[in-house]
Amino acid sequence: MSANSSPSITLRPFRLTDAPDMMLWAGDDQVTRTLRWKTLTSIEEALTFIEEVCIPHPWRRSICIDDRSIGFVSIFQGSGEDRRKADIGYAIAAKYWGQGITTKVVKIAVSNVFIDLPDVVRLQAFVYVDNLASQRVLEKIGFMKEGLLRKYAYIKGNIRDLLVYSILSTDAIPGTS
């Protein structure tokens, strides 16, 4: 391997062997603050979480650098009449914040989703008002901010205002053909 090769950033399904790496980001309160997930507290918990939630999930990918897990992207498609809508969620280890990695991988995930789930016409994201970094990721990818939904849902027991963003299958994604 050349000493000058840049790390390869990929998206792939989770594996049980990701558990120790997963603890580095899913075990970090800073990272889970903006998620519905509770911070993981042990490798055993991580193993159970990967086996029971991440692997069976219809669309969840590990964000990897040189095949090591540093975060995730998930798509939750609605069921029945709601299957034309899907929610996107993502997080990345604090060590990798501010480097454009999240924007890059989430942009790839969005393009993949419209191919993998052809029923989906609307991909939406719900973001905390104070999570400016995530809002910037969405805007750079081409999501449109639609509004602030007041007292919309409980997250980890607290009622929260949420900004709603969306990208449509018919929207052009900046920087792609």
Added chain:
Amino acid sequence: MEKIQAKPDKKEIDGDYSNVSLRPLDPSDVDDVMVWVTDDKVSKYCSWDTYTSKDEAMNLIVDVIVPHPWFRAICLKGRPIGAILVKPNKGNESCRAEVGYHLASKYWGKGIATRAVKLVASTIFIEWPHLERLEALVDVDNMGSQRVLEKVGFKKEGVLRKYYLLKRRPIDMVMFSLLSSDPQFEISNELYRA
């Protein structure tokens, strides 16, 4: 959904349209229900197709309306002329519920839907103490219904693009909300007149 028409002649405003009340529906109301479910103007913005028979209307009452968690007839002088319903949510979404309504087209433009929505807004937070947010989603083209919600004091939060499949077409919808903590509008005594 109610549509505001151009200003009616003064001589058309002869009735008392302020005597609006809400009550549950039962199978004996089927003839009144037929009036609005067979009206294309009413079904246009609703998820259902215009009804064509009394049997269908009876099935609607028995299978959908009676078992619904919160479904009321909008009555004018005690007679059902439309419907208003509130759909609750579970778990992490139990803080919010969605209100929907429709009215026989003959009664559009008289402030009836506004009164009905105000009645719901004034009681639902008391009936459901866990409720914090009453929301409504309206087709971007349905200006009349948007004005009803604004008059009641709902806040327009934004347009959700291709949010809902209305008769197999994805449509943009305006999201409105009223919070239990929003400044309460004044409920005038005339709303309670028998």
